[in-house]
Amino acid sequence: MVNHDPLRGYWRLFKEFAAISGLHISLEKSTLYLASISYSFRDAILATFPFGYGSLSVCYLGLPLLTKRMSLADCLLLIEKIRSRISSWKHHFLFYAGRLQLLSSVISSLINFWISAFRLPSACIKEIEKICSAFLWSVPDLNTRKAKITWSEVFRPKKKGGLGLKSIVEANKV
Structure with missing residues (x-):
């Protein structure tokens, strides 16, 4: 059984940020990058939260x-x-x-x-x-x-x- 409490805390943070700032996370543009976790935990996270899944190598500002x-x-x-x-x-x-x-x-x-x-x-x-x-x-x-x-x-x-x-x-x- 996967414990989702820490992840739900992040999700709550996103919602609080949106309530205060008026800026909402764009789920269509968001991608989740995970490292050093088991495949079963990754699959459980992706089944629970509506993010796309990405894998490294990714470039940000021209740097990997x-x-x-x-x-x-x-x-x-x-x-x-x-x-x-x-x-x-x-x-x-x-x-x-x-x-x-x-x-x-x-x-x-x-x-x-x-x-x-x-x-x-x-x-x-x-x-x-x-x-x-x-x-x-x-x-x-x-x-x-x-x-x-x-x-x-x-x-x-x-x-x-x-x-x-x-x-x-x-x-x-x-």
């Missing part, structure tokens, strides 16, 4: 909602976004300084958004750095072996002979 530590597979969305952006730029005949500026502003902003919520796995960071290096040094064919300097040199300040990009590894630690 996860119940575990982030893996490389979870980062594929970020990697594909970066590839997509770079693919759209590689035929624009950008000079080296333009490519550097796009990496410094657009790609760094994408990465920083993800890093603000997650700690990226090192395999994800390596893949991102490989894509960025290929874009910086070998447009339009995106060959990773045509680098003029090592990628670690790119992160050094301009005063010390680097290109002034921010290190993804360091940002990930912060």
Whole structure:
């Protein structure tokens, strides 16, 4: 037998909120996400309450909602976004300084958004750095072996002979 008392408490909260604010929950737009419960308990909840059932992986504000530590597979969305952006730029005949500026502003902003919520796995960071290096040094064919300097040199300040990009590894630690 399933104890519905805690769930009925939530339902009561929704109704009290609606009475006070005038805002009602939209059952057609609501989805219930459950983790770490038995199938019988899940089925009992869904039979009792009029919500749709959803399963992870779900994106919210462009970020995946996860119940575990982030893996490389979870980062594929970020990697594909970066590839997509770079693919759209590689035929624009950008000079080296333009490519550097796009990496410094657009790609760094994408990465920083993800890093603000997650700690990226090192395999994800390596893949991102490989894509960025290929874009910086070998447009339009995106060959990773045509680098003029090592990628670690790119992160050094301009005063010390680097290109002034921010290190993804360091940002990930912060």
